[in-house]
């Protein structure tokens with residue numbers, strides 16, 4: 001994007017393949033200028049400095065957040081800078097480089113067919129097991145990469161099973177052969193019930209084909225290597241990452257080893273470079289030019305004005321898994337009720353993030369955004385250069401995205417007159433919905449890396465601006481604990497459930513099941 005080609009006076013910013021426009025937001029250039037001089041800006045800069053220095057930014061778990069280090073080799077390549085990141089007496093950058101080299105070598109062995117099955121033939125399939133941050137990122141990357149026609153063709157048929165709902169596993173296994181399938185067990189903690197349960201099932205599936213298949217098939221990505229080894233994974237194929245990398249921030253490292261195996265190291269390293277560009281942008285830009293900061297400020301301004309919903313619609317079907325991925329990043333990070341000092345917040349710390357690809361969403365839920373009384377901000381993503389030659393399709397797609405942006409903002413010109421007239425007020429679209437647009441030059445591993453990293457920094461900035469911790473998720477733990485107890489009560493378990501409503505629901509389940 002050539003910045004000089006843009007007319008001055010608009011609230012637009014560019015970095016690398018990304019361009020944003022906030023002219024239809026509540027947050028305006030005046031706010032940007034006053035933020036630049038504010039204390040909030042200073043505390044955000046201090047937060048970013050601490051993040052990149054490896055300081056403790058996750059106080060409830062007494063940890064730094066070192067996910068950005070997973071792409072630091074790309075940063076080093078781009079800037080020539082090398083650095084250290086000392087955490088608990090070890091240089092995390094050394095670990096990152098070692099594991100990255102190890103991964104790249106193993107990936108090449110698999111892709112070239114040198115790493116073979118016990119029958120001496122190349123692996124043809126890969127099953128990725130993991131949930132939450134150990135699933136959503138790799139799944140998104142696979143979905144996008146598969147649609148990009150990358151220089152290196154996919155080397156393996158990949159399937160995913162995250163849910164302990166066996167229907168997902170059944171469908172995945174139907175497309176796999178146990179004699180030619182590698183199994184990646186991705187789990188930061190290596191103790192997540194769903195993932196370990198699914199892995200146990202896969203052990204049986206592999207063993208049924210022959211006792212020789214399991215040992216060579218297993219690969220693990222975790223920050224608890226000893227647990228993976230104890231579980232039966234060969235230490236040579238355990239790829240470690242740091243405890244300081246949060247699950248929902250982990251797609252840059254070993255958790256995505258399956259994506260490297262399927263789509264190649266080159267594409268994956270491009271993703272890291274795109275992300276490293278945004279790290280550099282955040283480190284070096286002043287607030288008024290920093291895209292994640294501006295978006296976070298705008299998100300905060302909307303929240304302060306009662307807008308607690310953010311509908312995200314990429315006008316590119318290749319990004320259909322973007323919303324589920326970002327929902328975890330955004331809402332697990334920002335769905336908090338107290339700040340770092342324990343003070344109860346008086347408003348939501350983030351808008352609910354939801355949405356689907358355009359134009360599909362226009363024919364589903366956009367109606368509510370245009371006319372209902374629910375206040376929502378809207379973010380539309382457009383890819384400038386598509387990966388096809390159908391100019392007219394792209395023209396229609398783009399015109400719809402731009403039309404929606406205008407319609408949300410401007411509404412119907414005579415909306416007020418219409419509203420005052422009960423005979424025709426059903427037509428009235430009041431407009432004034434805050435809208436922003438994001439343009440990507442084209443969809444590539446590089447631009448995807450930049451987009452996802454931008455969202456990480458936007459999430460962290462919105463947390464920092466409200467003094468909340470974006471790196472813990474204590475709420476998730478509650479349900480896990482209750483489920484563990486209830487496994488004894490849910491059929492065929494027999495221990496009575498303590499909670500009367502839960503006990504009643506189990507009784508009803510038994511009645512409906514006819515037992």
Ligand code: F6P
Nearest residue numbers: 132133134187188189192247476
């Ligand atoms: O959903 C809660 C969570 O703790 C996420 O933060 C995490 O990404 C997911 O579970 C999976 O955890 P793990 O990678 O440790 O299996």
